[in-house]
């Protein structure tokens with residue numbers, strides 16, 4: 001069988017079960033199994049071996065059970081880095097790239113304060129690793145309460161050969177003893193009552209601990225913003241990702257804790273996505 005025949009078959013199966021973007025998913029599955037670029041499906045259209053077909057069929061079955069493709073492949077891409085993921089660690093989202101972009105835009109200002117940057121709720125380490133790679137003179141510390149997540153972050157540091165990132169298990173600031181020029185965080189921010197309504201591929205596969213932001217979704221903003229000042233240098237920055245519709249409430253929390261709001265950056269869907277605070 002030729003790759004494009006299999007492409008049509010996968011596309012029709014996923015479309016009949018109402019999966020989003022069935023074309024894109026069919027391309028991703030074939031490109032992963034055949035180890036070719038997506039464009040080469042159309043330019044080379046290789047023959048598929050029996051073995052490859054068996055693997056493709058097993059991936060389709062897992063996908064039909066709503067398992068995310070990133071967990072099936074065991075990895076994804078984030079801001080140009082290869083990031084290993086699997087059960088127990090959140091799959092990095094494209095909108096989180098906005099947060100790292102905002103940090104990188106201010107790298108001179110940050111380095112003028114100090115070389116140390118802290119990434120709370122680091123998960124796979126995606127934010128910490130991109131910052132460490134792109135701000136060469138920095139030392140980036142990523143912390144997470146989940147030991148499993150920290151093991152993924154350490155592995156991601158290794159496979160991307162990034163020396164200036166360091167990971168440790170910590171309940172937010174509990175193991176932190178120093179001050180930082182910048183603190184970043186993409187905390188859990190879904191309201192507890194909304195988790196059961198999330199898409200099956202999120203609620204049945206991604207870690208609850210990475211999603212649950214408490215009754216109103218704001219538990220982590222209250223804790224992080226209240227404590228952050230004790231761990232930042234004068235004129236330090238706090239970059240924090242926001243859930244949909246949370247900007248006003250987080251703005252209030254920040255003002256009550258004496259922070260200045262430098263900017264709120266929107267994502268491509270026009271949702272307030274990243275808040276940048278200054279001590």
Ligand SMILES: C[S@@+](CC[C@H](N)C(=O)[O-])C[C@H]1O[C@@H](n2cnc3c(N)ncnc32)[C@H](O)[C@@H]1O
Nearest residue numbers: 092121122123144145146171172186187188210
């Ligand atoms: C939304 S995920 C973000 C992961 C990663 N930074 C990213 O952007 O893909 C939130 C992370 O916070 C971690 N977490 C939950 N409670 C925590 C706590 N009390 N202290 C530190 N990390 C916590 C979860 O384990 C999860 O990895």
